[in-house]
Amino acid sequence: MNIERRQFLRDSLIAGSAALLARRAVFAQSVESKIDILINEPIGTVNSNLYSHFVEHLGGVVYDGIWVGERSKVANIKGIRKALVDSLAKIKPGVIRYPGGCFADQYDWRDGIGPRDKRPTRVNFWADTKYKTSKEYEALDSGPQKYEPNLFGTDDFMNLCNLVGAKPYLAANLRSLNVQAYLEWLEYCNAPAGLTSLSTQRAANNSKEPYNVQYWGIGNESWGCGGDFLPEEYAEEFRRFTAWLPTYGVKLQLIGSGPNGGDLGWTRRFLTKLTEKGAGQVNKLYGWALHYYCGTTGKGVSNEYTENEWYDLLARADRMESLIRDHWTVMGETDREHRIKLIVDEWGAWHNQDPNVPPAYLYDYAGTLRDALISGINLDTFQRNADKVAMANPAQLVNTIHSLFQAQEDKFVETSNYHVFEMYMPHAGATSVRSEFVSPRVSFTRLDAARKEIPASFWGLNGSASISGKMVTLTAVNPDAKTTRETEINVGGTRIVSASARVLSSSDIHARNTFENPHALEPRNESVNVGAEGKLIYKFAPASVTRLTLTIA
Numbered sequence: 001m002n003i004e005r006r007q008f009l010r011d012s013l014i015a016g017s018a019a020l021l022a023r024r025a026v027f028a029q030s031v032e033s034k035i036d037i038l039i040n041e042p043i044g045t046v047n048s049n050l051y052s053h054f055v056e057h058l059g060g061v062v063y064d065g066i067w068v069g070e071r072s073k074v075a076n077i078k079g080i081r082k083a084l085v086d087s088l089a090k091i092k093p094g095v096i097r098y099p100g101g102c103f104a105d106q107y108d109w110r111d112g113i114g115p116r117d118k119r120p121t122r123v124n125f126w127a128d129t130k131y132k133t134s135k136e137y138e139a140l141d142s143g144p145q146k147y148e149p150n151l152f153g154t155d156d157f158m159n160l161c162n163l164v165g166a167k168p169y170l171a172a173n174l175r176s177l178n179v180q181a182y183l184e185w186l187e188y189c190n191a192p193a194g195l196t197s198l199s200t201q202r203a204a205n206n207s208k209e210p211y212n213v214q215y216w217g218i219g220n221e222s223w224g225c226g227g228d229f230l231p232e233e234y235a236e237e238f239r240r241f242t243a244w245l246p247t248y249g250v251k252l253q254l255i256g257s258g259p260n261g262g263d264l265g266w267t268r269r270f271l272t273k274l275t276e277k278g279a280g281q282v283n284k285l286y287g288w289a290l291h292y293y294c295g296t297t298g299k300g301v302s303n304e305y306t307e308n309e310w311y312d313l314l315a316r317a318d319r320m321e322s323l324i325r326d327h328w329t330v331m332g333e334t335d336r337e338h339r340i341k342l343i344v345d346e347w348g349a350w351h352n353q354d355p356n357v358p359p360a361y362l363y364d365y366a367g368t369l370r371d372a373l374i375s376g377i378n379l380d381t382f383q384r385n386a387d388k389v390a391m392a393n394p395a396q397l398v399n400t401i402h403s404l405f406q407a408q409e410d411k412f413v414e415t416s417n418y419h420v421f422e423m424y425m426p427h428a429g430a431t432s433v434r435s436e437f438v439s440p441r442v443s444f445t446r447l448d449a450a451r452k453e454i455p456a457s458f459w460g461l462n463g464s465a466s467i468s469g470k471m472v473t474l475t476a477v478n479p480d481a482k483t484t485r486e487t488e489i490n491v492g493g494t495r496i497v498s499a500s501a502r503v504l505s506s507s508d509i510h511a512r513n514t515f516e517n518p519h520a521l522e523p524r525n526e527s528v529n530v531g532a533e534g535k536l537i538y539k540f541a542p543a544s545v546t547r548l549t550l551t552i553a
């Protein structure tokens with residue numbers, strides 16, 4: 001069944017749900033919501049790289065979120081914060097993207113290798129940028145966040161990847177360095193030791209074994225901070241950067257700098273220009289990077305919002321689905337066989353910096369239950385589109401934007417986002433299958449462009465399902481701040497034998513983990529009773545992210 005038809009059916013189901021509810025009220029004391037998991041309708045394998053991460057030299061991400069230094073009092077492994085290593089390893093990260101972001105297009109990888117005391121200090125991209133939000137940050141006259149000391153570079157990043165079991169994904173500098181610098185970075189990372197001067201240098205610095213970096217971003221946000229290019233100009237640059245690349249036996253997976261949100265023109269014009277040299281040019285691209293931040297609401301404070309603003313931001317996060325679908329359709333105009341996959345390597349909610357956090361920790365704040373639901377909405381969307389999306393990375397790992405951790409000196413906390421990643425892990429590597437959710441919509445009001453209140457509504461329950469052997473994993477978000485969703489769950493054509501639940505929720509929609517209260521918001525396990533005929537009725541808690549693990553006959 002094609003996407004349009006599925007969408008039509010889904011919309012019809014939702015529209016029809018009111019009528020259905022009325023009928024049910026008359027004929028049976030039945031439940032109001034329903035989920036059908038169609039295990040015979042596979043979408044694709046859930047790429048474990050949907051659970052990837054992003055680290056940029058920005059604010060407190062690298063210093064001191066990750067890098068505390070070998071002589072620090074903070075427990076560390078090779079200078080890397082041990083608490084972060086331990087927590088991150090547990091959730092089996094796919095890849096880690098580095099060193100940016102905008103920083104990547106200003107970064108010379110050669111500054112970050114060799115003896116630390118010989119490495120140069122440079123001005124950081126984020127030191128003086130149009131994105132700056134606080135006067136205090138402007139006034140900072142020193143500090144690694146402003147003047148990049150290069151204490152953490154390629155070798156240290158590879159150590160981080162090794163420690164947590166992640167694959168590296170490096171972004172080449174396309175704006176301010178030439179192709180030669182990129183070729184040499186490739187050589188430093190991937191050439192066998194002893195074969196070239198650079199691989200010998202790598203062996204002396206850190207590792208005899210090549211790093212075998214597969215994933216390479218060819219620039220970042222080339223429509224903006226990565227060069228301010230037109231799509232046609234970037235296509236020419238892309239061809240030049242990728243015309244000849246030494247593989248050293250590694251299958252390189254090149255990722256083009258894709259669109260900002262809904263900019264379909266960027267996607268269409270890039271691919272049209274790229275393929276002027278022949279249709280085969282699409283084979284150069286493994287992925288096309290899509291960036292979408294759903295933003296914030298009101299005054300932009302992560303933990304101050306009304307119930308309407310809660311729904312408003314969740315609805316904006318949900319836009320990811322149509323962005324994926326729309327760019328995919330446009331990509332298909334040129335890449336008819338859909339060889340190129342989408343890589344959503346920056347996503348999340350983006351609030352203003354918490355004024356109580358030191359100013360150098362740019363865009364740092366504690367995410368709340370609302371951010372956790374946004375994580376669930378995004379991860380479910382990627383899974384429902386497992387045939388299209390090959391990698392996804394929230395921005396960013398620690399101390400900035402939609403982070404999984406906050407860390408300051410000896411303080412460390414796992415945020416609400418971290419817990420959602422932990423809950424969703426069983427999907428990785430399983431087969432994503434189609435699922436139908438029917439539930440009453442939630443109504444709210446939001447401000448339009450003219451800041452006038454207008455009525456809006458949002459789905460009442462949505463999620464994704466995957467299957468691995470006899471185990472079905474269903475994850476779902478109930479956005480309703482107050483209503484429990486009693487739901488009938490069917491696994492098409494089979495019986496549910498047993499079930500268990502893991503739930504992240506709170507009676508306080510502003511709940512969050514902080515250094516002072518690190519366990520305020522954590523998932524809890526629940527036992528679940530399955531009905532006599534292998535049918536399941538489950539009550540999804542209000543304002544929740546839930547994982548149901550079902551064993552089928």
Ligand code: AHR
Nearest residue numbers: 100101102103220221395
């Ligand atoms: O994640 C922060 C910034 O957002 C990245 O550096 C950039 O790519 C995007 O605009």
